[in-house]
Amino acid sequence: xxxxxxxxxxxxxxxxxxxxxxxxxxxxxxxxxxxxxxxxxxxxxxxxxxxxxxxxxxxxxxxxxxxxxxxxxxxxxxxxxxxxxxxxxxxxxxxxxxxxxxxxxxxxxxxxxxxxxxxxxxxxxxxxxxxxxxxxxxxxxxxxxxxxxxxxxxxxxxxxxxxxxxxxxxxxxxxxxxxxxxxxxxxxxxxxxxxxxxxx
Amino acid sequence: xxxxxxxxxxxxxxxxxxxxxxxxxxxxxxxxxxxxxxxxxxxxxxxxxxxxxxxxxxxxxxxxxxxxxxxxxxxxxxxxxxxxxxxxxxxxxxxxxxxxxxxxxxxxxxxxxxxxxxxxxxxxxxxxxxxxxxxxxxxxxxxxxxxxxxxxxxxxxxxxxxxxxxxxxxxxxxxxxxxxxxxxxxxxxxxxxxxxxxxx
Numbered sequence: 001x002x003x004x005x006x007x008x009x010x011x012x013x014x015x016x017x018x019x020x021x022x023x024x025x026x027x028x029x030x031x032x033x034x035x036x037x038x039x040x041x042x043x044x045x046x047x048x049x050x051x052x053x054x055x056x057x058x059x060x061x062x063x064x065x066x067x068x069x070x071x072x073x074x075x076x077x078x079x080x081x082x083x084x085x086x087x088x089x090x091x092x093x094x095x096x097x098x099x100x101x102x103x104x105x106x107x108x109x110x111x112x113x114x115x116x117x118x119x120x121x122x123x124x125x126x127x128x129x130x131x132x133x134x135x136x137x138x139x140x141x142x143x144x145x146x147x148x149x150x151x152x153x154x155x156x157x158x159x160x161x162x163x164x165x166x167x168x169x170x171x172x173x174x175x176x177x178x179x180x181x182x183x184x185x186x187x188x189x190x191x192x193x194x195x196x197x198x199x200x
Numbered sequence: 201x202x203x204x205x206x207x208x209x210x211x212x213x214x215x216x217x218x219x220x221x222x223x224x225x226x227x228x229x230x231x232x233x234x235x236x237x238x239x240x241x242x243x244x245x246x247x248x249x250x251x252x253x254x255x256x257x258x259x260x261x262x263x264x265x266x267x268x269x270x271x272x273x274x275x276x277x278x279x280x281x282x283x284x285x286x287x288x289x290x291x292x293x294x295x296x297x298x299x300x301x302x303x304x305x306x307x308x309x310x311x312x313x314x315x316x317x318x319x320x321x322x323x324x325x326x327x328x329x330x331x332x333x334x335x336x337x338x339x340x341x342x343x344x345x346x347x348x349x350x351x352x353x354x355x356x357x358x359x360x361x362x363x364x365x366x367x368x369x370x371x372x373x374x375x376x377x378x379x380x381x382x383x384x385x386x387x388x389x390x391x392x393x394x395x396x397x398x399x400x
Binding site: 033035045046048049059062063066067070071074075076 | 233235245246248249259262263266267270271274275276
């Protein structure tokens, strides 16, 4: 089984974590080895003490990339879902990580501020949160991402299909629901991971 | 292929890194997926900025354990070679990591100070290095390690054999040099990793 790094990038609220979890579930269900390195989880486990300056953000991203590559070069799919606002550091990770696939979660700032599910944009506008990407901290959109999804124009299901279609066409995952190509032992692993994650 | 975490612990100079590299080479040669998380490499990639207080050491070890477990639960062998002086945090990692194998590299302080290959013990005795494990910082030897090797009483080759014999008896690695059980593709991977590491 090929390992690869599926690197989500996009503004807060653009759908990175939700899509990352859906993909994780789908790939586990297809019998693949998968780890989701979510922004928050990584900050807890690897980057406690780092802030949101450019330098600290870069350090955080480099740590995620280091771990993502350890996994992907050993045949595991690593999914990352940090904002990762800077293009240069994303490109550094592209060079570093085995089979790097960048997924740009597009969504206009207007729409994100309208939704504001967690109320973070309001707080950032009011100056209660500093260094908030898109408000008082930059976001550099990818120029040539492997996949672009857009939560303003696509349903979650459509975005998911877009990503899966790319991964299938690139030969990184077995095709379709019938493409399960794994042993009984791997299936047991899959089922236990899906349960552990609360997906089933 | 089963993943496991081979956790070396011992004083500076007791042979952790050397043995870890030998084991890495041997397991790669047997067609296994292996990552060596050496103390120095991890401090560069994951723990820059951390010092050598108990709190910082514990944070460093927890990060290594987090990464080691991500790898081992996905069928990779992760080898760690940090001093990891505190028993409680090693036991925490034992609980956390899939198939945890503790290897205690024993060696008396007298002997280590006599060898003092890097001159670090002399500097620590002179107060030029602070918080040096074994001199002015504690080392808590493991009470029930899966494997103990002793560089005062054993040759490197004997220590290596002791570790491999344990791993074979525990069913964690295929037996002996004839036990290679991998595909042509895995062999290609192995050879390229061995070359990359400068082992061949």
